[in-house]
Amino acid sequence: MNKDLNMKVNVLPVLTYGFLKVNDSTVSESDIKIDSVTTPDASKMPKGIDVKRGVDFIEAGEIFIKNKDRIMYTTGDFAGPNADTSGRNENQAIRTGMGIDVDELMISAGAKCDVYTVEENVKVSEPVIIEYKMKDGEGSISSQVIHAKKGSEISVILAYESEKEFGGFHGISTRLLAEEDAKINLYKIQMLGDKFIHFDDIGGACFKGGSINISSLELGAKKTWTGCLVNLAEKEAELTMDMGYLVRYDNFLDVNYIADQRGKNTNSVMHAKGVLMDSATKVFRGTIDFKNGSSGSAGDEQEDTLMLSPDVINRSMPVILCQEEDVDGRHGATIGQLGEDLLFYMQTRGIDEEEAKRMMIRARLDSVARTIPDKELEQRVIFYIQNII
Amino acid sequence: MSDNKQKVVEIDRSAYEFKDIETEKDFYRMEEGLDEETVLKVSAEKNDPEWMRDFRLKCLKIYNEMEMPKWGPSIEGLDMDRITSYVRHKSEMKNSWEDVPEDIKNTFERLGIPQAERESLAGVGAQYDSELVYHNVKDEVAAQGVIYTDLESAMKTEYADMIKSHFMTLIPPTDHKFAALHGAVWSGGSFVYVPKGVKVDIPLQSYFRLNAAGAGQFEHTLIIVDEGADLHFIEGCSAPKYNVANLHAGAVELFVAKNARLRYSTIENWSKNMYNLNTKRAIIEENGVMEWVSGSFGSHTGYLYPMTILKGDHSQMEFTGITFAGKGQNLDTGAKVVHQGVGTTSVINSKSISKDGGIGTYRSSVVIQSSAKKAKASVSCDSLMVDSISRADTIPGMDIRTDDADVGHEAKIGRISDDAIFYLMSRGISEEDAKAMIVSGFANPVSKELPLEYAVEMNNLIKLEMSGH
Incomplete structure (x- = not known):
């Protein structure tokens, strides 16, 4: 099947100045070949997980529709922020970072969804590992639902890779539900070839005491769009998003992360660190949204961007929306090149500038890579990072 | 600690929303609505030179073609067909205080202008509705060669070419719909020229007021600070309350030459039915310094983001602002900066307080172009939520296009920390005073940048808002 893509994705939760070109992003690609609409077989599937393969995309979303009132719970009826765009995605089964256009593509292309369910109080210590080994010119879209029932735990690693010089299309949608005191750990590693078009969309919700932890590494591909929206729907729900990226050549990375904090005493941590080289472009949108009723909650968003070429473009939108008095929200961003003091220190230790740069790149990416709970894959990723820098 | 929660009630702001008991018989009012005929009438009334008349018509065309902004607070309540674009008091320009009509004098007295005069502050240009009615530049300032006059008169003097070459070049009418509206119907405002090397020791002050129902105010401020010169300009605004939505779409264009410095301070306290869609922009040449001090307290809806273009190498900008959004207010404020020159630096320090259902939004942009090697930008914004029915949103944007920058x-x-209140109360300070102290401390970075009388007014306003008395 071949498709023309014209999707408006990664819409900022509140619109701002048009000249900044961050309000949304357009995926406009013609004649995209889609060979596969299913998730590959897991290379590791530990016991204790119920897997339903090839479920219809809409049907797989029913678990979220059934719980919509809990997920979207809010107190009071107060005005939203200025130029609020959240209504755009309200017809999604669960709102995602990239938005409804991804759902529409999944549905129109007939994407099949794999549903991974962990029963109550079952803690699966070993990760599920799903690896996409993409061939040159290949196109794939796929979808997963990960459902952790009360008190359970599951870890899933999704790795996408190809030879460096390969091109093609890879799109993925992952939807998450962590019930009371359940925990979902999701790792996404993108090591696609330099001519790939790639998107990765995540939507999720946590009930009371539930937590979602997402680590992602974006290391390849010509153009990448990634979005993640998690509803911390009930009290003491937690979200951590830890992202590392390396964007080279004239490649493009566009990110939209949103923590939607609704329950009391919820906590979100959003860290993005990475490196821009050559004439790369990166857009990072990170939003902490304290909804009314989220008293006692905290949100922390940090961005650290190392720019290693005079021709790179870095756009950042660290947004905090707040409709609750008793919250603690903060964000910080550090953007620039290596400090002269640091370089001088390195040189006094016999480390030249190029090596110092390589060390700093590795420091940013390895810290995310080392969280991967599979030794073999972790080493492969670290080796991949060493190779490309 | 719930007993320690803030109890803030809406205060009687009548002290800030006075309107003299006077009839509107003295006012000349044009028919409401905006079309070519209206614009030509404004132009004729002003005795515009031909280029300005043509410029106004061009702006009207752009205004009619442009869309409303898609971002920011809603301005649906603003019905342009009901805005009288131009209201002019019958009194003419006055050179001395004695000749100013008594009713206007009363209004000015309540604004504190005579006191400012007594304190030997610089020349006062006060705008009553859309017309400059009183203008006086102290001899000592004029003797230094400083030109401080109304823009319309200046257009007919030897400064005509200077004005023509600067007017709406920093804020072109294509910038946004309300810039185009401003270009079509602007009236009144100040022109300041500080010659090379002149340092104006005393601040120049200007007060603007809107007084008639449905009246828009479109004053234009044009300030040129020449090489090595130094100026502090203070703008303060307040307006009485009416039922019809009021619009303020002024424009401020500031040109700061090589090695020059300009500080532009504003306390805006429009009444709560005002739509304040003001545009302010500065361009700074080599080694020039621009300092903004901005306090936003009034208005129903505000869009206010002073913008600085750091064009010259090693030019600098500092923005210090505070916004206090209370009941019924939606104040969307912040700052914008564009770094173009090598070694340019910008510092943005913003504070906002939201209470009683008010919406306070900090919105900004920091753009570092590829030419701005070794540029440094630092942004800090703090928001204080006083209750759970208000909003405080932070929407900063950054676009960095050189690796050689430090951002x-x-x-x-x-919120106000319970621990801080507890600490102060354990030192014998009442809860109410403790909260007022904490908020005053929060606002301190702004108030300390203001001249004494403005800082006192701002602190009193914060104290009143916080105490509920």
């Missing part, structure tokens, strides 16, 4: 950004949203 830092930090923001915090939080």
Whole structure:
């Protein structure tokens, strides 16, 4: 099947100045070949997980529709922020970072969804590992639902890779539900070839005491769009998003992360660190949204961007929306090149500038890579990072 | 600690929303609505030179073609067909205080202008509705060669070419719909020229007021600070309350030459039915310094983001602002900066307080172009939520296009700390005083940048708002 893509994705939760070109992003690609609409077989599937393969995309979303009132719970009826765009995605089964256009593509292309369910109080210590080994010119879209029932735990690693010089299309949608005191750990590693078009969309919700932890590494591909929206729907729900990226050549990375904090005493941590080289472009949108009723909650968003070429473009939108008095929200961003003091220190230790740069790149990416709970894959990723820098 | 929660009630702001008991018989009012005929009438009334008349018509065309902004607070309540674009008091320009009509004098006295005069502050240009009615530049300032006059008169003097070459070049009518509206119907405002090397020791002050129902105010401020010169300009605004939505779409264009410095301070306290869609922009040449001090307290809806273009190498900008959004207010404020020159630096420090259902939004942009090697930008914005029915949103944007830049950004949203209140109360300070102290401390970075009388007014306003008395 071949498709023309014209999707408006990664819409900022509140619109701002048009000249900044961050309000949304357009995926406009013609004649995209889609060979596969299913998730590959897991290379590791530990016991204790119920897997339903090839479920219809809409049907797989029913678990979220059934719980919509809990997920979207809010107190009071107060005005939203200025130029609020959240209504755009309200017809999604669960709102995602990239938005409804991804759902529409999944549905129109007939994407099949794999549903991974962990029963109550079952803690699966070993990760599920799903690896996409993409061939040159290949196109794939796929979808997963990960459902952790009360008190359970599951870890899933999704790795996408190809030879460096390969091109093609890879799109993925992952939807998450962590019930009371359940925990979902999701790792996404993108090591696609330099001519790939790639998107990765995540939507999720946590009930009371539930937590979602997402680590992602974006290391390849010509153009990448990634979005993640998690509803911390009930009290003491937690979200951590830890992202590392390396964007080279004239490649493009566009990110939209949103923590939607609704329950009391919820906590979100959003860290993005990475490196821009050559004439790369990166857009990072990170939003902490304290909804009314989220008293006692905290949100922390940090961005650290190392720019290693005079021709790179870095756009950042660290947004905090707040409709609750008793919250603690903060964000910080550090953007620039290596400090002269640091370089001088390195040189006094016999480390030249190029090596110092390589060390700093590795420091940013390895810290995310080392969280991967599979030794073999972790080493492969670290080796991949060493190779490309 | 719930007993320690803030109890803030809406205060009687009548002290800030006075309107003299006077009839509107003295006012000349044009028919409401905006079309070519209206614009030509404004132009004729002003005795515009031909280029300005043509410019107004061009702006009207752009205004009619442009869309409303898609971002920011809603301005649906603003019905342009009901805005009288131009209201002019019958009194003419006055050179001395004695000749100013008594009713206007009363209004000015309540604004504190005579006191400012007594204190030997610089020349006062006060705008009553859309017309400059009183203008006086102290001899000592004029003797230094400083030109401080109304823009319309200046257009007919030897400064005509200077004005023509600067007017709406920084804020072109294509910038946004309300810039185009401003270009079509602007009236009144100040022109300041500080010659090379002149340092104006005393601040120049200007007060603007809107007084008639449905009246828009479109004053234009044009300030040129020549090489090595130094100026502090203070703008303060307040307006009485009416039922019809009022619009303020002024424009401020500031040109700061090589090695010059300009500080532009504003306390805006429009009444709560005002739509304040003001545009302010400065361009800074080599080694020039621009300092903005901005306090936004009034208005129903505000869009206010002073913008600085750091064009010259090693030029600098500092923005210090505070916004207090109370009941019924939606104040969307912040700052914009564009770094073009080598070694340019910018510092943005913003504070906002939201209470009683008010919406306070900090919105900014920091753009570092590829030419701005070794540029440094630092942004800090803090928001204080006083209750759970208000909003405090932070929407900063950064576009960095050189690796050779150093950009830092930090923001915090939080409430008045229970621990801080407890600490102060354990030292014998009442809860109410403790809260007022904490908020005053929060606002301190702004108030300390203001001249004494403005800082006192701002602190009183914060104290009143916080105490509920």
